[in-house]
Amino acid sequence: MEDEKENLFFEPHKRGLMKTPLKASTAVNLPLPESQPDFGPLTTPTKPKEIAHGEPWTPTANLKMLISAASPEIRSRDEKRGLFDNRNELPEAKDSLHEHLSGDEYEKSQPSRKEKSLGLLCVKFLERYPEYPNLALNNDICLDEVAGDLKVERRRIYDIVNVLESLHMVSRLAKNRYTWHGRHNLNQTLQALKSTAEKNRYAKQIMMIKKKEYEQEFDFTKGCSIEDHIVKDDTDQNGQPDVCFVELPGMEFRAASVNSRKEKSLRVMSQKFVMLFLVSTPQIVSLEIAAKILNGEDHVEDLNKSKFKTKIRRLYDIANVLRSLDLIKKVHVTEERGRKPAFKWIGPEISPNPSDLEVEKSMIKVPADSVSGCSPVITFTSSDLEVRRSSKENCAKNLFSTCGKPNFTRHQSLIKLVKSIESDRRKINSAPSSPVKTNKAESSQNSAPFQSKMADPTAICKMQLEEQSSEPRNKVKVQLARSGPCKPVAPLDTPVNAELELMASSLTQSLGVVPLLPSPLSSAVPVILPQAPSGPPYAIYLQPAHAQSMTPPQGLSPTVCSTPSSKATRSKDPADATTEKAAKDTAKPSASTRPGSLLPVPERQGTKNRDREPARERGSKRASVFEDSASKKKFKEDLKGLENVSATLFPSGYLIPLAQCPSLGAESILSSTENSGTVSPNHRIYSSPIAGVIPVTSSELTGVNFPSFPVTSFKLMVSPTPVAAVPVGSSTALTSSHAIPVQNPSSAIVNLTLQHLGLIPPGVQVSASPGPGTVPVSPRIEAVSVAPDSTGTQQGRATRYDSPVPGHNQPNGQSVAVTGAQQPVPVTPKGSQLVVESFFRTPGGPTKPTGSACTDSDGASKTSVGTLFVPQRKLEVSTEDAH
DNA sequence: TTTTCCCGCCAAGAA
DNA sequence: TTCTTGGCGGGAAAA
Numbered sequence: 001m002e003d004e005k006e007n008l009f010f011e012p013h014k015r016g017l018m019k020t021p022l023k024a025s026t027a028v029n030l031p032l033p034e035s036q037p038d039f040g041p042l043t044t045p046t047k048p049k050e051i052a053h054g055e056p057w058t059p060t061a062n063l064k065m066l067i068s069a070a071s072p073e074i075r076s077r078d079e080k081r082g083l084f085d086n087r088n089e090l091p092e093a094k095d096s097l098h099e100h101l102s103g104d105e106y107e108k109s110q111p112s113r114k115e116k117s118l119g120l121l122c123v124k125f126l127e128r129y130p131e132y133p134n135l136a137l138n139n140d141i142c143l144d145e146v147a148g149d150l151k152v153e154r155r156r157i158y159d160i161v162n163v164l165e166s167l168h169m170v171s172r173l174a175k176n177r178y179t180w181h182g183r184h185n186l187n188q189t190l191q192a193l194k195s196t197a198e199k200n201r202y203a204k205q206i207m208m209i210k211k212k213e214y215e216q217e218f219d220f221t222k223g224c225s226i227e228d229h230i231v232k233d234d235t236d237q238n239g240q241p242d243v244c245f246v247e248l249p250g251m252e253f254r255a256a257s258v259n260s261r262k263e264k265s266l267r268v269m270s271q272k273f274v275m276l277f278l279v280s281t282p283q284i285v286s287l288e289i290a291a292k293i294l295n296g297e298d299h300v301e302d303l304n305k306s307k308f309k310t311k312i313r314r315l316y317d318i319a320n321v322l323r324s325l326d327l328i329k330k331v332h333v334t335e336e337r338g339r340k341p342a343f344k345w346i347g348p349e350i351s352p353n354p355s356d357l358e359v360e361k362s363m364i365k366v367p368a369d370s371v372s373g374c375s376p377v378i379t380f381t382s383s384d385l386e387v388r389r390s391s392k393e394n395c396a397k398n399l400f401s402t403c404g405k406p407n408f409t410r411h412q413s414l415i416k417l418v419k420s421i422e423s424d425r426r427k428i429n430s431a432p433s434s435p436v437k438t439n440k441a442e443s444s445q446n447s448a449p450f451q452s453k454m455a456d457p458t459a460i461c462k463m464q465l466e467e468q469s470s471e472p473r474n475k476v477k478v479q480l481a482r483s484g485p486c487k488p489v490a491p492l493d494t495p496v497n498a499e500l501e502l503m504a505s506s507l508t509q510s511l512g513v514v515p516l517l518p519s520p521l522s523s524a525v526p527v528i529l530p531q532a533p534s535g536p537p538y539a540i541y542l543q544p545a546h547a548q549s550m551t552p553p554q555g556l557s558p559t560v561c562s563t564p565s566s567k568a569t570r571s572k573d574p575a576d577a578t579t580e581k582a583a584k585d586t587a588k589p590s591a592s593t594r595p596g597s598l599l600p601v602p603e604r605q606g607t608k609n610r611d612r613e614p615a616r617e618r619g620s621k622r623a624s625v626f627e628d629s630a631s632k633k634k635f636k637e638d639l640k641g642l643e644n645v646s647a648t649l650f651p652s653g654y655l656i657p658l659a660q661c662p663s664l665g666a667e668s669i670l671s672s673t674e675n676s677g678t679v680s681p682n683h684r685i686y687s688s689p690i691a692g693v694i695p696v697t698s699s700e701l702t703g704v705n706f707p708s709f710p711v712t713s714f715k716l717m718v719s720p721t722p723v724a725a726v727p728v729g730s731s732t733a734l735t736s737s738h739a740i741p742v743q744n745p746s747s748a749i750v751n752l753t754l755q756h757l758g759l760i761p762p763g764v765q766v767s768a769s770p771g772p773g774t775v776p777v778s779p780r781i782e783a784v785s786v787a788p789d790s791t792g793t794q795q796g797r798a799t800r801y802d803s804p805v806p807g808h809n810q811p812n813g814q815s816v817a818v819t820g821a822q823q824p825v826p827v828t829p830k831g832s833q834l835v836v837e838s839f840f841r842t843p844g845g846p847t848k849p850t851g852s853a854c855t856d857s858d859g860a861s862k863t864s865v866g867t868l869f870v871p872q873r874k875l876e877v878s879t880e881d882a883h
Numbered sequence: 884t885t886t887t888c889c890c891g892c893c894a895a896g897a898a
Numbered sequence: 899t900t901c902t903t904g905g906c907g908g909g910a911a912a913a
Contacts, residue, residue, distance in 0.1 A: 113911045116889065143902090155891070158904055175897080175902065266904070287886095310906055316888055341886065 116152075119320035122160045124150050126324060129180045139180035140173060159266060163321035166270035187348060190278060194350045197275030202293065206280055209292050269294055269311075270318045277328065277345035286333050286342035287315045319343050 114120065125146060133139045143161065147154040161178055164170045168185040170178040197203075272294055276285045291311040322328045327347035332339040 113887085113889070118888075153891080154902085155904075156889085158902090162904075306907075312886090313888065313907075314905085316886090320888080 119324050122321045122324035125160050131183045133182045141178040141180050143176045159317050162266040163270045163318050166267040190350045193275045194278035197279040202279045205293050209289050273318050283345035284342050286340045
């Protein structure tokens with residue numbers, strides 16, 4: 001397509017009057033507006049021109065419209081007569097038109113709302129230009145011309161252009177004129193956005209919001225208002241989180257006017273929205289959360305229902321454009337409250353910031369196997385890095401330019417942001433040793449050292465990777481090769497282990513002994529699963545009652561569903577989940593259980609496979625929800641193939657893979673825990689790549705219902721009771737597949753272990769945050785470690801746009817940030833609940849997950865506490881079944 | 884009923 | 899003052 005488009009693309013300047021480079025395929029055929037005068041760059045086009053296009057737009061037509069409005073019959077007649085002839089130009093509209101015409105209702109004959117949707121309009125708009133235009137040519141776009149061609153008001157074109165501009169697919173050239181860049185800058189832009197998002201810790205914000213929502217849902221907190229959801233800590237810490245418009249070199253806004261309203265600009269909102277995807281692990285963002293975050297950034301005080309609704313509207317506008325760009329797709333996240341609209345990122349995977357994160361370097365250095373493990377991850381080429389770096393630098397330059405040339409309005413927030421960035425960099429550079437933010441929660445003296453370590457997840461990861469990478473990696477590789485796609489990825493192990501070790505040690509030390517919380521959770525029982533041939537054993541914490549069977553991967557599966565269909569096992573709706581669970585619990589023992597299933601892996605793959613190909617679809621479906629039974633089956637098969645895991649279905653529980661690698665952190669964790677003194681054999685948790693599966697990153701949480709997790713986890717974590725070990729199954733594959741999981745797992749494990757042991761209060765969480773948005777890491781990892789196809793597909797797609805970062809990875813887990821969420825000793829109930837997020841929620845349970853405080857140690861990469869622990873998939877699993 | 888989001892008013896700014 | 903931009907929110911179609 002692209003090529004084709006490109007080939008067909010005519011040089012705008014050669015087209016005479018046509019300033020807009022139209023795609024030959026479509027645009028050429030479109031009747032050009034009669035004569036769009038060739039406006040000079042600065043000329044102001046006159047609006048009237050649009051009228052020329054069609055009857056509907058002529059005064060007469062308008063009059064008719066008015067009349068018809070009063071008289072449907074007239075309208076119908078007119079319409080049938082050809083009122084919509086113009087619309088025939090549009091394929092989609094055409095089709096629907098035909099259908100409509102058959103009917104007599106004028107309504108039908110009229111273009112349906114859908115036909116007038118911004119998304120469709122955007123598609124039409126995009127059809128006019130090649131995805132990768134010849135930059136040497138003049139690719140000017142005249143908005144009036146476009147509006148005329150598409151027969152829409154210019155206002156609508158602005159909406160589209162603003163979003164495209166946010167992605168630097170177009171840039172404003174002059175009044176009424178834009179230059180089409182296509183996707184040439186897309187990857188670079190996304191990279192910059194991701195970088196910015198990480199700096200702003202959007203992942204954390206997402207987590208916090210989810211936590212709050214969860215809390216609110218259960219009235220744990222006294223009614224919180226939307227404002228309450230807003231993450232303020234970021235602001236506090238780094239100043240305003242506001243990102244302002246991220247620019248790329250040469251793409252600065254040229255009109256002051258543009259900057260004037262920038263703060264609320266659709267562009268900025270669009271960028272932020274995209275950032276959320278780039279930073280969230282599941283890469284699923286609900287509009288609600290996005291709106292809250294965006295609102296929060298604006299001004300808390302502005303958050304009222306009306307504003308919120310407006311924000312949502314705008315987000316829909318943006319989402320429609322992004323969908324047209326194939327960057328996101330709509331999905332639904334099921335929560336206790338019901339289905340929530342959300343969007344899933346299906347665009348190119350973006351690697352972590354090259355320049356900022358050393359991790360990246362490490363990634364590069366690291367053999368493919370290591371970090372990324374088996375994943376066929378694409379490694380950055382030096383050139384790529386350069387580009388990214390440059391882009392990033394440019395971006396930063398633009399944002400905080402010292403050059404003096406103010407490209408856009410600068411806000412204090414920007415300054416703050418710059419500072420924070422610098423600070424982060426510094427931290428990163430000094431990494432392990434450098435002191436990092438101290439966790440608010442943590443008061444313990446010991447914590448300091450750890451925190452510092454945690455602060456720099458990347459550095460840590462890097463270090464760990466280097467240390468551990470050698471052996472394990474090889475192993476992993478081998479395993480992967482053998483096992484197949486889903487096989488557990490060794491790479492993960494390394495990071496995980498490292499993380500675990502760090503976390504464990506740090507946690508234990510820092511946290512010290514924590515009073516056990518008596519709670520229902522105590523009942524949770526950790527089960528150790530026998531190691532699967534290919535995979536490591538898993539330890540699962542179950543609640544005694546639920547221990548019957550383990551939820552398969554599905555349990556892990558995120559709540560997100562494209563379809564409400566219950567197919568997804570795990571389901572989405574809590575209610576459904578409940579019922580399903582029951583059935584599943586008993587019935588699904590093995591199949592679903594598969595370790596893999598737990599996994600988020602599949603999902604990840606799906607997610608990652610963004611290719612538009614089937615694979616991608618498959619992945620997404622899986623990810624989203626295994627909508628199709630077929631896909632489900634397939635998925636299961638894949639998993640099976642990967643490993644045999646005996647699975648047990650647990651209504652709610654946490655599946656912890658035993659460390660695949662002996663050397664892995666699991667041991668370390670155990671040791672640490674044991675050291676702490678409270679450990680019981682049963683409690684031991686091993687870290688394994690798989691773990692990754694279970695834990696959900698904050699980002700994932702986005703899509704997922706946070707609430708559910710918390711509860712469950714809470715129980716699980718807390719439960720001091722001894723556990724029976726049950727072999728569940730191990731699937732490394734799954735683990736591997738999820739990049740994110742990897743990190744999470746470790747943290748999750750650590751948390752669980754600690755909590756279980758009573759070392760730390762439930763409220764306290766140790767998080768291994770993947771980098772700043774956990775997000776970044778996971779995706780890649782997934783691709784890497786996991787399944788073949790996912791890798792293939794994913795990468796393929798990623799490659800397409802940009803080279804995804806391969807190793808990225810920050811080793812996911814590597815970046816470990818241990819944070820005590822709320823203070824270690826949770827005096828308040830809330831504090832104790834932090835943990836919750838990580839796990840499944842139990843129905844009646846208590847659950848007050850309140851405070852999951854997400855203190856992230858540091859910002860930068862930090863992760864959100866709560867999130868980290870959350871199982872990737874929806875935990876719905878646990879939710880209801882418990883009782 | 885809720886989700887989507889079209890539509891166009893109207894204000895901020897630029898020309 | 900006119901015109902471009904684009905924030906904003908009513909309200910209706912779609913789900």
